[in-house]
Every structure is written in C-alpha cells, then in structure tokens.
Amino acid sequence: MRGALGGPRVLLRRLREVMAEPISAQDRLDKIVVLIAANMVAEVCSVYVLRVDATLELYATEGLNRDAVHLTVMRTDEGLVGHVAREAESLALSDAQNHPEYSYRPETGEEIYNSFLGVPILRGGNTLGVLVVQNRARRTYTDEEIEALQTTAMVMAEMIASGELTALAKPGAEPAVRRPLHLTGTPLADGLGLGHVVLHEPRVVITNVIADDVQKETDRLDGAIGKLRASIDLLLEEDGLSKAGEHREILEAYRMFAHDRGWMHRMREAVHSGLTAEGAVERVQSDTRARIMRASDPYLRERLHDLDDLANRLLRELTGRQRASERADLPENAILVARNMSPAALLDYDRDRIRGLVLEEGGTTSHVTIVARALGIAAVGQVENATSLADPGDPVIVDGLAGQVHLRPPGDVEEAYAEKVRFRAKRQARFAELRDRPSVTRDGVAIDLMLNAGLLVDLPHIGETAAAGIGLFRTELQFMVASTFPRISEQLALYRAVLDAAGDRPVTFRTLDIGGDKVLPYMRTVEEENPALGWRAIRLGLDRPGLLRSQIRALLRAAAGRELRVMFPMVADVHEFDAARTILERELTHLRKHGHALPEKVHVGAMVEVPSLLFQLDEMLTRADFLSVGSNDLVQFLFAADRSNVRVADRFDPLSPAALRAFRMVAEAGLRHGKPVTLCGELASRPLEAIALAAVGFRALSLSPASVGPVKSVILDLDVGAARALLLPLLEDTSGAAEIRAALRAFAEDAGLPL
Template sequence: MPISVGAPRLLLRRLREVMAERESAQARLDKVVVLIASNMVAEVCSLYLRRRDSSLELFATEGLNPEAVHNTHLKAGEGLVGLIAEHGEPMQFADAQVHPAFSYRPETGEEVYHSFLGVPILRGGHTIGVLTVQNRTQRHYSDEEVEALQTTAMVIAEMIASGGLVVSEEGGQEARREQSARFTGVTISEGVALGHVVLHEPRIVVTKLIAEDVELERRRLAQAIDELTGMIDGMLERGDLQRAGEHREVLEAFRMFAHDRGWRSRLDEALLTGLTAEAAVQRVRNDTRARMLRQIDPYARERLHDIDDLSNRLLRVLAGGAGTAAAGNLPQDTILIARTMGPAELLDYDRQRLRGLVLEEGGSASHVAIVARALGIAAISQAKGVLDAVEPGDAAIVDAEGGELHVRPTPEVVSAYADKVRFRARRQAQYAALRNVPAVTLDGARVSLNINAGLVFDLPHLDQSGADGIGLFRTELQFMIASTFPRLEQQTRIYKAILDAAGERPVTFRSLDVGGDKVLPYFRVNKEENPALGWRAIRMALDRPALFRTQVRALLRAAHGRELRIMLPMIGDVAELTAARTLIDREVTILKRHARPEPKKLLVGAMIEVPALLYQLDRVLPLADFASVGSNDLMQFLFATDRGNMLVADRFDALNPAALLALRVIVEAAARHNVPLNLCGEMAGKPLEAMALIGLGFRSISMAPASVGPVKAMVLSLDATDLWVRLQELLACTSTSVREELKSYAAEKGVQI
C-alpha cells in the first residue's frame, strides 16, 4: 500500500522527536528503522554504513534477524546494497532474489522477502551508507515512496555528520576525514606554517532539518535565492572581480545555476517533503554532487566546485549573512583555505593570527599572491580538491617551499616539519646577519637590492630586510582595497607616510596601474576580450587625465623638499611617455604658480614591459630619467602566455635564451644612454634568476622583502664578470632554458642559490 501524502512529513516529525531523546546512538538508530518501516508500510527496514575499508556494515534493522546487526558485512560493490552504494542512486527490485547481484546472507533471514528498495545515504555527494526497505510480496514502490526514503536518508546523513547519530568511528565519510591527506600546489609565497584550518567562506552546518511550516520555508528560500542572484548580478555588472577571466567565468557559472529552473524545481520538491530551506539546499546539493561525481565528462566534474560554492553562499544568505571568516574569532595559528580570493579580502584578516594560505586557484603573479608575500605568510595555490577534504579546525602544515599541504598530519610529519621550521629560522637568522652588509659581488660590483611594496604595512620590511630602497611601490593596491576612489588628501597622506618611513632611501612610485586584471570595485569598465592587452595603466591615465593628474598632484605635495621618482607603466610608444610627461610638467607648473612646496628633485621613468619598446629604446631612454623592466608583463607578452592561466603560465621559462637576450638588449641600451636601470618582477626575487640578471649587467633589482636575504647571500658569493663570460656562451645555445646550466655553474663556483 503506497504511503499517504502527509506520511513523509509525519515521519520527519517523529525523527525529530527521536533525536531529542537522551539515548545511546544505537538505541536511536534502532528507533529510526522502526519508524521508517512503519511509515513505509514495509516489513523490513535496514541501515548500512560504510566502514573505513569501504565495506558496508549492517548497523540497524527492523524485520531482519537482530543478531545480524554489526555481524553482516558486504564488500565494496557486493550485493544489491553494494550496487546502490557504488552507483549512488536509488534502486528497486520487485523480486530481489533473482537479481544477479543479490548476495544471500543466511544470518539475516531475508530470504522470505522479495521486493526491495534501497537509497544511498549521501554526504557531500559521497555515499556513506545505504537505507533499504523490503516486503514479502512482489511490489513496485511509488515515486512518492522513493522520494520519502531519500529525504529520510538525507536527514540521517546530516544527523550523523552533526554528531547526533555517532555510531562508530568506522562509519562514513566523516571518519575518512580523520585520516592524513597531502596535497600538492604551486608556491606563491615562500615559508612553512603549522596551524589549524579556517575556511575563508565558512560552511554552514545545517542543524534544523525538519520544517514546522512548509510554506514559510518556501518563502524563506525564494527570498534567499532572489538575494543571492541579485548579489551575483551586481558583482558581474560592476566588474568587481580579481580577474576578468577565470573568476568572471566562475560567477557566470553561479548565475547560470542560480537561474536554472531545474535546480529551483528540485529545491521546491525537497521542501514539499517537509525539509527546512537549509536542509532542502543540502539535499539537492548532495544529490547533484553524487550524479556529477559519477560522470566521465571532466567539464561536468569541474562544476562540482560551482555547486558547492553556490550552495554554501545560499546557506550563508539563509543564515543571515554572506560574510567571510575574517570577522570571526580566528585561532592564533590560522591556516586559511579558499577556492580563490582577492587581495582586499586577504587584508581583512588579522595579520597576527594568519600563518598560511592555501588556494585551489590562482597563480604566483596574482595580486593576492603579492599581498601574501607582503604579509610574509606561507602560501600555495592550485591545491586541487582541498576544500572537499578539510574541516574547520583540522591541523595543517603549509610547506610553501616544497609546494605541499599536509592535512591532519601524523606525529612523524609534524616532527619533521618542526625541525624544518627550526632550520628555516636559523637560515633566516643568517640572512638577518647580512642586513647591514652591502651587496657587493666577489669582483667588486655593487648591486642595489630594493623591495617591492604597495601598502603601508610593507614599510617595516624596509628596515627588517636591509634593502637599499623601494624599487617599486604599487600605488594601485591602496585603490584596490578602498571602497571609494581615494581623494587627493588621502593619497597625499599615504605617499608622505611612505617617504617618511623610507628616510634617505629612494622610493619609486609606479603611477596607477589599473585595468586588465586589476579592477577597482567602484570604477565601471567595459568587459574586454583580452584585458591584459586592453585599456589599462598609462592608456587609462591618458584617456582619463583627471585621475592621473590628481595622483601626480598628491605625489608632488607629499614629496616637498625630497626626491620624487614617478614610474610610468605599460609605455608602448614614445608618444605615450611624452604625453604623460606633459601632464606631469603641467602639475609642476601649477605647483610653482601657487608657491607651494615642491620636490627637491623630480625623476620620471618608463617601465619597459611592452615588447614594442625594445625597438624604440634609443628614442625612449633619452626622454626618461630612469627605466625599470617589468619582467612579469614583459615575459607574458614576449611568449604570449597569460600568467594567470595555469594551463600556459609555466609553459615558458624566464631563463629561456630568448628572454635573456631581450633583457641584454635593454641593459646595453641603458648603458649607451647612461640611464639608470632597475628590474622589478618575480625574476628578481629568486636567487638563480637574480644571478642571471646580474650576469647580464643589471645592478639594481627589486623584489619581495623576504627575498632580499637569500638574494644578497647569492650576490656575496658571485663573481659577476666570470658569470658574464659564461652567459655569453649559454645565450648562443639552442635549448629552451639555461636553468640547469646555471644551476651547474652555481654548484661549480660555490654560488649560494
């Protein structure tokens, strides 16, 4: 006899009553199967849970032999129960015993039962158990009965996950999460950190599963979906993204799912079974993940993250907020884990508590990576699948030297890394001892080692690292973390603080380099097919001269009585440098006209990062007071590889002879015109790459503060003249990289890399 329409809701209410009783886990499970059998008008109800070895153990039954509980075990894939667990889908059989997969277990006494219905107990899309009902007569279970059993299985899964039905350490996916796990990634900020996991976007634990008022839950869910879709649409319209490429695609996927009628229909169906809005979201998420996990299509499997992210966001909206963990109580040794995040979001966290960062997406040249290095925290990216495997509070070790994350590490691993941390501390102490030692090569060449900065809290690194100055101050970072465009007074105050902290040491301010992958949340721009090649940096400044002139005015005011160095990014043609200098000269004239204090000396430089400039050096350099190579963009454009695209970012080596030959051309041109030359970019901060730069003739390089010590140790052990001779030979080779040859040279000559 099919169940009545109201029976599922009645069953859920009875389950809630069972959960409120003070009894042992086993007693609760025993009552649960009795309730289900009664509600489904079934003679048997059995509950199997997956053990650590993937076998399925009978944990409770109504109708089968009670002695079989905890004594009946099915291997992975064995029997009809194993078949359901393997496929993650409901299955029913009018005469189960004739099915080829039927596994007869005499201790259960089930041979008298014919019809069989089983549904997987899903958690996070993974099968943690199977719930079955059986009848003596051959019958077909209705769609309503299948739906009711699935809903009940979902409630049981959440009860197990929340500790309400903790029946054994052996049971389920949660038990597997007690095991150690290791993930590999790409280092974006070096270091080693031991701590405990915090999720950037906290998961909402659904504790209230059974609805008291179904119509109220439907209204709550509809309102939350409208709010969520409005948020997503707003972000897409504003361009409020870290990157206009892959992260925009993520939001586009969110919008697609959020507007999908099928998804909304499944949510409504789950609500009608008597679940709360939160439980309905969890139910649909579990079912969708289970289907996708079993698909061969890699694209479909990649959408798992989108389903999880969207569901988590919706749950947070239902819970009354969509904030991040930054506003919560963080442990003293926070290891922050996120799918992706922007630089402003990272800056929201208490730097005293933040030890490490792990991202599933993002490259070493991303802006969140730049901020991570500025904060001095160990960070890796591209740690695929980590969000599925961690829980808040898990012990974790970020090895951002080896590009690894260890979750729930064994005591042996913890001990090994404790030794590594102590060794690293001793090594850092050795670098600190070099802080006041000039960076001079063995053959007497003085190399200026500067730091890259972009925020006020970078300034203490100038003294701590022993750097010679700030070779690149990224003014755009202050704009990116602000909620509105910083006014003249705000900019002046920030620039003055930077110059005050630097004292007599030089500071090179790069004019506003926004556009492309650096989008200001309050600045509306059009979507571009190739943003890195689009309307950005000096191009935007010349088209919006008011913005550029305001920044120049703030810099001039802040630098009164001192030297001011302004560097212009993305110069692609001599005319752009000339036009920018004209605007700067106009501001200087206005300053003098009003008798305002002015800089003691003004130097205007050009960044060399657009390949076309390599063929205009003899025209550009005479117009510049100094020049700086932006190696990140120059390499990206030379090899036509998007540094934010992980499929191609590492395809070409910066130590490719073609890249080094281009750099040599710049060095030679700067020497011809007697123009001071610097290089700022990722190359400068790696001892091996920095060694190559010095061999090419660079005598000023700029890097992350943490890199100054290792690079200085390399400089002090290097004979630059000898390396120059070796490099000329290497640049004539036909290999795609001279990395291994340079490593061999360093080993042969005792250069510390």
C-alpha cells in the same frame, strides 16, 4: 509511497524525535534503521559509514545478521555498497545478485534478498556513507521511494558529521568525515602555517532540516527564489556592475541557473518529501556537487562554483543572514580558507593572527597573493573543493613552498611540520646574519637587492632586510583596498610615510596600474573582450588625466626636498611616455607657481612590460632616466599566455631562450646608455632565476621581502662570470635543444649554491 508509518514526512518527524532522545549513538542508529525499514516496507535497512582508511563499515542493520555490525567491512571498489559510495549516486536494482558488482558476504545473511536500493550519504558533495534497503521479492523501487531514502540520508549525514559516531569506532577506523586529508595546489607564498581553519565566507549552518509545515516551506522557497532572481536581475540592470562585486558573465550564469526549472523542481520535490526550504537547497546542492565533482568535463566542473554561489545566496535569503566573514573571533593561529578573496578582504583580518591562506582559485601573480607575501603569510592556491572539505576550527597545515595543505593532519605529520618550522627559524636566523653584508658576488659584482612593496605593512621590511631601497612601490594597492577613491591628502600621507621609512634609500613609485584584472570597487568598469590587453595602466591614466595628475601632484608634494623616482606602467610606445612626462612637468610647474616645496630631483622611468618596447629601447633610453622590467607581464605577453589562466600560465618557462634574450636586450641597452635597469617582477624572488638575471646583465633586482635572504645567500656565493660563460652560449644556440633551467640547476649544485 505509503508505508507502515505513513510516508516520508511522518518518518522524518519520527527521526527528529529519535535524534532528540538521550540515548547512545549505537541505540540511536539501531532505532533509525528499524524506522526506515518499517516506513519503506523493506525487510532490511542498513547503514554503512565511510572510514578514514577509505573502507565502508556496517554500523547498524535491521534484517541482516546483527552480529555483522562493526564486523563487515568492504572497500569502495567492492560490492554494490562500494559502487554507491564511489559514484555518489543512488542505485536501485530488482535483481541485485545478478549485478556484476554484487559481492556476497556470508556473515550478513543477505543472500535471500533480491531487491536493493542504496543511496549515498552526502554532505557538501562528499560521501560519508551509504544507506541501503533490501527486499526479498524482486521489486522496482519508485522514484518517490528513492527520493524519500535520499532525504533520510541527509539527516544521517548530519548525525555522522556531528562526530557522534566516533565513539563507536576503533582507533584508525574512525568515520571519514573527520579523516586527515592531504590536498595539493599551487604554491603562492612561501612559508609554513600551522593553525585552525577560518572560512572566509562561512557556510550557512542549517539547524533544522525537517519540516513541520510543508506548504509553509514551499512558500518560503518560492519567495526566496523570487527575491534571488530579482536581485540578480537588478545587478545586471545597474550601470555600475562593480558594485555587485562579481563579473557580468558570472551574473549571467547565475540568472540562467536561477531560472532553471529543473533546479526549482528538485528543490520543491525535496520540500514535499519533508525537508525545510533550507534543507532542500542543501540536499539538492550536495547531490549536484557530488555529480559534478566526479565529472570529467572541465566546463561542468568550472560551473560548480556558480552553482555553489547561487545555493549560498539562496540559503542567505532564506535565513536572513548577510554575506559576512566571522572576523571577530579569530583564533590565535588562523588559516583562512576561501574560494577567492580580494586584497582588501585579506587586510580586513587581524594580520597578527593569520598564519596561512588556502584558496580554491588564486594565481601566483594575483593581487591577494602579492599582499599575502607582503604580510608573510604562507599561501596555496588552486586547492580543489577546499571550502567544502574544511570545517571551521579544523587543524590544518599550509606548506606555501611545496603547495600542500594537510587538513586534520595526524600526529606524526604535525610533529614533522613543527620540526620544519624550527628548521626554518634557524635558516631565517642564518639569513639575518647576512643582513649587513654588502650584496656582492664572489667575483666582485655588486647586485642591489630592493623590495617590492605597496602598503604601509611593507615598510618595516626595509630595515629588517637592509634592502637597498624599494624598487617597485605599487601605488594601486592603496586604491584597491579602499572603499572610496583616496583623496590627495590620503595619497600624500602614504607616499610621505614610505619615503620617511626608506630614509636615504631610493623608492621607485609606479603610477596607478589599474584596469584589466585590477578592478576598483568604486569605479565603473568597462567590459572588454581581453582586459589584460585593454584599457589599463598608462592608457587609462592618459585618457583620464585628472586621475594621473592628482597622483603625480601627491607624489611631488610628498617628496619635497628629496629625490623622487616615478615610473609609468605598461608603456607600449615612446609617445605614451612623452605624454605622461608632459603631465608630470605641468604638475611641477603648477606647484612651483603656487609656492610649494619641490623635490630635489625627479627621475622619470618606464616599465618594460609590452614587447613592442623591446624594439624602441634606444629611443626610450634617450628620454627616460631609468627602466624597470615587469617580468610578470612581459613574459605573459611574450608567450600570449594569460598569467591568471591556470591552464596556460605555467606552460612557458621564463628561463627559456626567448624570455632570457628579451631580458638581456633591456640590460644591454641600459649599459649602452649608462642608465640603470632593474627587474621588479616575481622572477627576481627565486634564487635560480636570480642567477640567470645576474648572468644576462641585471645589477639591481626588486623582490618580495621574504625572498631577500635566500637570494642574497645565493648572490654572495655566485661567480657571475662563470654563470655568464655558461648561459650566453646557450642563448646563442639555434638548435632549439638548449635546456637552460636544467643547465643552471646543475651549475648551482656543482658550485654549492643554496637554492
């Protein structure tokens, strides 16, 4: 295409000059539409900007009636411009007035124009407006012309995103790039966080999108692509895939996309239209993101993350920037926004400044969620497109209870949540008043409330909550947040600190539960078809006895002169427990032989997580000193529903008869054998579920620190006998019609229990 000003590259250079001029935003827009119209040999060029009220406003025009500027407003379901904005796709017509979506606006004077070319103004796949050219003659716009206008629209996107146009808008009709957004997701960690966005992996900011030398930019793009492909090939060839930080399947997808000729061709075309290599990557990815976000195929939508990661890798290659989080300049009230992150990454931040966490992925039982709860950080997961919608520094509110995120909230929403924060503070004060009251129900049943923990940061919660002890100390978290395998001395120091903090209260240490989805960055991974059911936890420990022995030795030495409680995870057969206990006995003998001080007493238990153990409870309780039910895993295995898969994780209710009958089996077996039984899964952290667990016989619950107050408040007012009288007949009901959750909720409301 060659227009009056010499083609798209000349146009982009002229646009750069206009962008640099010290003129008003309206004058700049007016100059830009004149330049585009002349270059495209079009009688009309118009810019429509999407507003916060989801309408499109005419901001500038060359060729239409200029009195219509800031006067013409249309909905996104109205007219050809609305169609382009809604679908985020270009639309080229030679006879626009006969299109079924054509909408006549008399104030514009556009009835004399037949040809129409509209392209969306996109940034990060999100529509900011529409750029239109029109001609009187019925003409077919070429692919080159469409490409040129799309490239120009990218420059317009940066102008809109800069906030320069906000001064032209009326209150309540500002450009939508800064519009308030109400996003919904999955509640991960209770709490309210008010603060400002910090992107965990900040987007590469492109400062120059207009090329000076097209051939140089083409060479830069080709070179970066070559390096990217080589780096991905190298990752796949390495033995230790864990060093790459990503799963092999994702890397295979990266390799497939990185070698895709269509992707490369589109970026080359964008460079030839006058963009820098970085601008071309951004443009192509923004277009791709816009299309996939509107696709109904879930497979395509899942691939969006792969494409985003690939584009970000390529941008880092082009700019020479490494993958790094901007942790040095955290605001006082930081809200982290990320696709996903590891527990170690979260702990890298200054925890005194973190108020909330927003994840595009993340499940209720993921390990970063567990750490967020320990830190008292409000967290919401499964927030679609969060990292593209949020900009660094944006004000944001995270409601961890409701699973809601308010991005750039209006004043009334901010005030409402500020009032909520004040209300929660008062409620926490009421819970604090219950701190020293014994955890005994209204009808005299003592129910011990203990803590789930795993890091030093958890230890102050023991005193704060007056918990009966630590019912589950997840020892693997120390391994997961470390960059190298923790030495025995490091493990010893942690376990001793935990016991010191607990004082005379019991601490139950779970031996390493790694494998499956708990990958250590420094340990070679084993690819498995179904890792949750594979080589993990006690299975790995028995096959690598040196690993288990070193941990047990550290635990025994840390507990010198005190009682020690150790339990083994994911025991599926009593013989596994026997083998693990034998290793522990050998370590006791070793320490005794070498003159080390020994624990006063060692209690050895097992976790009931694998359903096979439900049918070996009597055999197990003749061997074990106690049992702990891991409800997270037991429920997922009972229902064959992967708890990390959002499509099925919430499909089955843990308050259904099947799950509650399983829990009751364990509680009753413990009672028969006179052995203590605890439930230490996330189930115990919810007041309604705690009522059900007390009703089926549990007298010890281990829960998150933030949940102690709400659960204790319910326990103190609960009549366990009445709850049991309601629940047990429902468990015996064979009609399949029992609605246990609804019945329990009605019971709680009638009894005035604070849920």
